[in-house]
Amino acid sequence: MRIAISGLICLLVLVGGLSAQAGHDGHDHDGHDHPVEKDSGAHGEEATYDPVSTIMHHIADANEFHLFGEVSIPLPVILYAPGHGFTTGLSSMFHHGATAVDGYVMNHGRVNRIADASFPEGHVDLEGEGHHFVHESEDGESAYVMAGGKQYMLDKPSTLDGGLMGGGITSFYDFSITKNVLTMMLAALLLFIIFGRVSSAYKKRGDNAPSGLQGFLEPVFVFIRDEVARPMIGEKHYERFLPFIMSIFFFILVCNLLGLIPFFPGSSNVTGNIGVTMVLAFLVFLVTNFSGNKHYWEHTLWMPGVPWWVKLFVLTPVEVLGLVIKPVSLMIRLFANITAGHIIILSLIGLIFVFGNNGASVGGAATGAVVGGLFTAFMNLIELLVAFLQAFIFAMLSASYIGAAVEDHDHHDEDHATDHHHGGAYAEKVAHH
């Protein structure tokens, strides 16, 4: 009963927090007072609520941590432009976009660079009305600022998608402690505090029954060890990879859970950013292939007992592709699940402003609040499940890839074939749920 009540309170806080956050943004987007963020979709007219850009803005990484209204926590910026060197400082030096510093400008929470080399160094006040300092070009695909009556085009930070997703290498790189980085640091700190205490409890209490935090986390630890690492990797090798699997699971879990908190320490879409999942998946790739034994490579590159032409034209290409596809599937699965969850919740909250007809209809907003609030409450519970499930799936599939790489092939081939299939099928089944 107590748990149910506290759960309900947590939920109310969650929903309320999200509403408040979205509410402030809505307020900002009205553009009457002092909107911090301008609507990129509004083309400089009277800003109206644009759900897509609002949501895209909220799931994106940012160089400042927006708290509420006009209040943001400034974050350190570390910028590097080839031929220009490093520029460091706090994100507050940009005055929410009103000031350019050494050619860098704050645009919708992200630092952009003025591509033109003729732009003066140091602090430069930009021309604009209200808070509209960054203007969009007519086609909406580029942005510019005005200074000294001249128009300067903006570059976004470099991304490594090779232009496939609309990004690419630009004139500078952003190595700032962004909102996502700060949240990951917080997650790491939390993990160190929690597991430091748990670990010392094991030292202090010896072989006595676990208690407190230790008792709370031991079943989770034992579950991951006995249901993920041990069956997937095998009794002989699993202990070697246990720290990696545990780190994967708990790091993703804490980041997921922090992402569900709709206000300050949380709200970052960390595991919903492909950069984060890419690093995790790449590490899985490295660990898997660096621990691969002779049999693993033999079976990957030149499967024994199969005609050579099948190997050459079918099996080997498929297996080599599989080396890459496996971690890529890990990367996309986690990224898509978490981002989708954030988008759904933000869409439901956005109903308030859509029904409210941009502030004109209070009744509509109230209806939206009730409907959106209820659905958000429901979605939050599902997201809570997804937070655990995705961490579990990532850890389990990583373990199964590693397990396939270190599997002993002493026993008969057919034996291990069924073994492998069994483990793999089980993992895939769980993954697709």
Next chain:
Amino acid sequence: MYQLFLIDFSVIKPDPGLLFWTSVIFLLVWFGLGRTAFKPIQKALKKRENEIQDSIDEAKRVQAEMAQLKADNQQLLAEAREEGMRIKRDAEGAANRIISEAKEEAKAQQQKIAADAKRDIDNMRNAAMVDLKQQVGIMALEIAEKVVRKELSDDKGQQQLVDKLVANLN
């Protein structure tokens, strides 16, 4: 509005800064927590599990030992009881034998005593008979003397004397 939806979908564009910081933070978590927490916890858990298993094994062993001891005890008890019975039986047999032997001996002794007594009696009787015969002889001689003397004086008197002597004799 955007011409391309994906343009502002920035989360799908891997940012090198984020890649860098994610690597740093995750490697820190992996090696730091692995060394300070996950390995020691696994070690402690394994130790505890082993100890629990050992305790169970030990308990089972002790239980088996106890059962064995109990069985041994019962066997010992049964053996002791049997031994007791046997001793008792033997004792009874010995007692009976001793009693019967004693009885035999007593009987033999008695018979011997009786035989001795009879022999003594016979001896004494024989001695007495010898003595009697001597006495009778002496008496007969005396009587004969007296009769001879009386005859010499009176025939009638002689007869009376003989009768009287005979009567005395009896």
